[in-house]
Amino acid sequence: xxxxxxxxxxxxxxxxxxxxxxxxxxxxxxxxxxxxxxxxxxxxxxxxxxxxxxxxxxxxxxxxxxxxxxxxxxxxxxxxxxxxxxxxxxxxxxxxxxxxxxxxxxxxxxxxxxxxxxxxxxxxxx
Amino acid sequence: xxxxxxxxxxxxxxxxxxxxxxxxxxxxxxxxxxxxxxxxxxxxxxxxxxxxxxxxxxxxxxxxxxxxxxxxxxxxxxxxxxxxxxxxxxxxxxxxxxxxxxxxxxxxxxxxxxxxxxxxxxxxxxxxxxxxxxxxxxxxxxxxxxxxxxxxxxxxxxxxxxxxxxxxxxxxxxxxxxxxxxxxxxxxxxxxxxxxxxxxxxxxxxxxxxxxxxxxxxxxxxxxxxxxxxxxxxxxxxxxxxxxxxxxxxxxxxxxxxxxxxxxxxxxxxxxxxxxxxxxxxxxxxxxxxxxxxxxxxxxxxxxxxxxxxxxxxxxxxxxxxxxxxxxxxxxxxxxxxxxxxxxxxxxxxxxxxxxxxxxxxxxxxxxxxxxxxxxxxxxxxxxxxxxxxxxxxxxxxxxxxxxxxxxxxxxxxxxxxxxxxxx
Numbered sequence: 001x002x003x004x005x006x007x008x009x010x011x012x013x014x015x016x017x018x019x020x021x022x023x024x025x026x027x028x029x030x031x032x033x034x035x036x037x038x039x040x041x042x043x044x045x046x047x048x049x050x051x052x053x054x055x056x057x058x059x060x061x062x063x064x065x066x067x068x069x070x071x072x073x074x075x076x077x078x079x080x081x082x083x084x085x086x087x088x089x090x091x092x093x094x095x096x097x098x099x100x101x102x103x104x105x106x107x108x109x110x111x112x113x114x115x116x117x118x119x120x121x122x123x124x125x126x
Numbered sequence: 127x128x129x130x131x132x133x134x135x136x137x138x139x140x141x142x143x144x145x146x147x148x149x150x151x152x153x154x155x156x157x158x159x160x161x162x163x164x165x166x167x168x169x170x171x172x173x174x175x176x177x178x179x180x181x182x183x184x185x186x187x188x189x190x191x192x193x194x195x196x197x198x199x200x201x202x203x204x205x206x207x208x209x210x211x212x213x214x215x216x217x218x219x220x221x222x223x224x225x226x227x228x229x230x231x232x233x234x235x236x237x238x239x240x241x242x243x244x245x246x247x248x249x250x251x252x253x254x255x256x257x258x259x260x261x262x263x264x265x266x267x268x269x270x271x272x273x274x275x276x277x278x279x280x281x282x283x284x285x286x287x288x289x290x291x292x293x294x295x296x297x298x299x300x301x302x303x304x305x306x307x308x309x310x311x312x313x314x315x316x317x318x319x320x321x322x323x324x325x326x327x328x329x330x331x332x333x334x335x336x337x338x339x340x341x342x343x344x345x346x347x348x349x350x351x352x353x354x355x356x357x358x359x360x361x362x363x364x365x366x367x368x369x370x371x372x373x374x375x376x377x378x379x380x381x382x383x384x385x386x387x388x389x390x391x392x393x394x395x396x397x398x399x400x401x402x403x404x405x406x407x408x409x410x411x412x413x414x415x416x417x418x419x420x421x422x423x424x425x426x427x428x429x430x431x432x433x434x435x436x437x438x439x440x441x442x443x444x445x446x447x448x449x450x451x452x453x454x455x456x457x458x459x460x461x462x463x464x465x466x467x468x469x470x471x472x473x474x475x476x477x478x479x480x481x482x483x484x485x486x487x488x489x490x491x492x493x494x495x496x497x498x499x500x501x502x503x504x505x506x507x508x509x510x511x512x513x514x515x516x517x518x519x520x521x522x523x524x525x526x527x528x529x530x531x532x533x534x535x536x537x538x539x540x541x542x543x544x545x546x547x548x549x550x
Contacts, residue, residue, distance in 0.1 A: 010139070010182075011351070012139040012140070012143075012348065012351070013135055013136055013139045013182075015139065015344060015347050015348075016135050016138045016139035016344065017135060021131070021135070049400070049401050049404060050347070050401070051351070051354075052347065052350040052351055052354060052360075052363070052405070053401055053404045053405060053408070055408060065411075066355070067354045067355040067360075067408065068354035068355065074180070074181055101132070102132070103132060103136065103178045
């Protein structure tokens with residue numbers, strides 16, 4: 001089963017991280033993701049730009065385009081991991097590992113549909 | 127991270143909102159700061175044991191407020207006449223405080239807190255120092271280091287500034303739309319100054335002071351989260367991202383200035399540029415252009431050129447012309463002239479620059495630009511005079527050293543009797 005592990009954290013706090021702290025968090029998380037990647041269980045990983053860069057489009061008779069995130073919440077969706085786990089237990093373990101010594105939380109959502117990426121490599125990574 | 131670093135991060139990020147809420151409650155800056163201090167101390171004791179609260183800002187605000195109230199009650203008991211009116215007033219406010227801790231209130235609270243710091247009677251540097259101390263919670267030592275003055279001088283400066291803003295009256299009612307827009311404008315201007323102070327320092331040895339830029343970005347991000355649909359705040363944030371992205375390339379190993387066209391563009395921070403570009407695009411959708419948006423758009427044109435020769439100078443000139451209309455200033459015209467030189471040649475640019483001699487008589491960049499244009503036109507002697515003047519006006523040693531390089535080149539060229547070759 002494919003699971004999406006969605007990262008919900010307080011954006012104000014993440015913005016206050018120094019570069020060193022940010023690097024430390026990514027290094028720590030790599031300890032969890034590297035073994036998964038080696039086993040072929042890690043799908044794409046994405047980090048979203050802050051919600052201040054977000055635009056929301058509300059469907060309706062007149063689609064409404066507004067600034068900012070979809071919903072005002074205390075914790076925002078800041079990124080996600082896709083993992084291939086045999087059981088929910090296993091996915092929970094992965095999320096636990098990712099969140100060690102952190103605040104905020106993770107939501108684990110089983111995937112119903114998965115289409116591999118169509119673009120060879122995103123332009124901004126060049 | 128197993129240590130208490132996460133608590134410090136949480137306290138830093140919660141500070142503007144919690145302190146702003148406490149200020150609304152106590153209407154006194156010192157009392158609000160004391161209450162926040164006490165709440166932070168309790169957080170350091172409590173959070174490692176109980177884990178972080180669901181909402182650190184609300185926790186700190188409520189705990190800080192209760193601690194200050196307990197203190198007030200204790201003191202009032204030991205006095206002959208308890209100030210009943212004070213306590214009953216506070217009691218009334220208590221009941222609705224919890225519900226009022228939502229983002230719409232934080233918005234005005236944080237704005238008020240920042241607005242207090244940019245009191246028009248304070249000179250710009252004092253506004254910035256005060257905001258760094260009160261809103262960002264930097265220590266006096268850190269601020270003194272950033273401004274390259276002694277700790278005692280900075281302590282004095284901040285104390286004096288604080289006394290002045292405390293005496294001034296600030297409305298504590300929820301501001302109306304007009305007042306809010308005006309406050310937001312002043313606060314944005316102060317953040318812009320703070321960023322500029324870090325981007326090109328007005329004095330001392332260090333030409334770039336990254337911590338000041340980083341703090342300005344952090345405060346602007348906070349404003350952007352509180353006012354997500356204000357195109358000028360998007361523009362300001364975008365401008366900061368796009369300029370700050372170049373920081374790693376702006377000085378060489380010896381600390382000398384590297385001009386935009388000579389910078390190693392691979393050193394630019396791509397993530398930051400991407401975020402800046404997104405924000406410019408978002409802001410322009412609102413069709414309410416303003417000076418920050420236009421400046422961000424100019425920075426965006428530079429950021430999108432992978433080589434200097436790919437820069438769309440015609441677009442930049444148009445944008446500067448727009449900026450001139452929105453915010454007429456000789457400095458803007460001077461910058462426009464640089465773009466004109468690229469599009470229509472140095473003579474057209476010089477014609478544009480000459481009338482600025484009077485208003486910019488004390489401006490380093492005026493003489494630097496004029497000298498460079500004269501040099502391109504082969505008028506070496508006049509160029510030398512302009513560069514000499516620029517050196518006399520340089521704010522930092524890096525600026526002076528940069529002009530000296532120009533002079534050295536002029537000398538070398540004239541020694542070989544081919545002054546005009548300097549334009550190549």
